[in-house]
Amino acid sequence: MATAAAAPDPSRAAELFHALSDETRLGIVRRLQNGEQCVCNLTDLLDAAQSRLSFHLRVLKDAGLVHDRREGRWIHYHLSRKAFSELEALVGDLTPTSRRLTVREVSCC
Amino acid sequence: MATAAAAPDPSRAAELFHALSDETRLGIVRRLQNGEQCVCNLTDLLDAAQSRLSFHLRVLKDAGLVHDRREGRWIHYHLSRKAFSELEALVGDLTPTSRRLTVREVSCC
């Protein structure tokens, strides 16, 4: 246990949080909670241009938060459970209660 | 229970995620996990210009993730437990396992 399990890759954390820092992408995630959706359904549900959605889906996909599956002409997107549990673990590590010094441990300047 | 407790304010969620989508700010949060720190300590720990840190601390503060406390010439920052539990709840709501339809519930195009 060389480096402990304390600080997960910060750039990975930033990537995940960035992927979720946009309302359109949060809207996509919420629509995918009920199961798979193809892009054409999402454009209707979110009232967004196809090109715009494609852009945001790529950000989510690059972050590993969604996966896609081709079925004929359609491409279905669904959430990645693994990525979301990774996210939960990551948020848990950030929480102040996780580890805490005794107060007055640190001097100032 | 009119609108249930399903979809929390999306702009609030985006604000929280955005505040954590930067490596410098994640570094600040990690340094604050051990307790309060004044800005001058953080500039040393993170090797960042004072002006730069002040900018990122403001983003975190505006998102409610940190609070500050003045003590003489120094200003100490610390994490907001409330905001982090809000974040945890929010991430939990995003998770795909939370609610799930029976499959094939949704038709495509």
Next chain:
DNA sequence: CAAATCCGTCAACGTTTCTTGATTCGCCCA
């Protein structure tokens, strides 16, 4: 094969975000 449909990619543009250095504000102490 040709037309239609679904969707990713690209270039261009405006907007937002981040960094840097200079300045200002607040507080303490001699």
Next chain:
DNA sequence: TGGGCGAATCAAGAAACGTTGACGGATTTG
């Protein structure tokens, strides 16, 4: 009261981001 120090704020520029419309690739259907 004046000087010194910690920290916020401001303006300017660079970089990253999101939107739009045009285009091209893949697939199905007539």
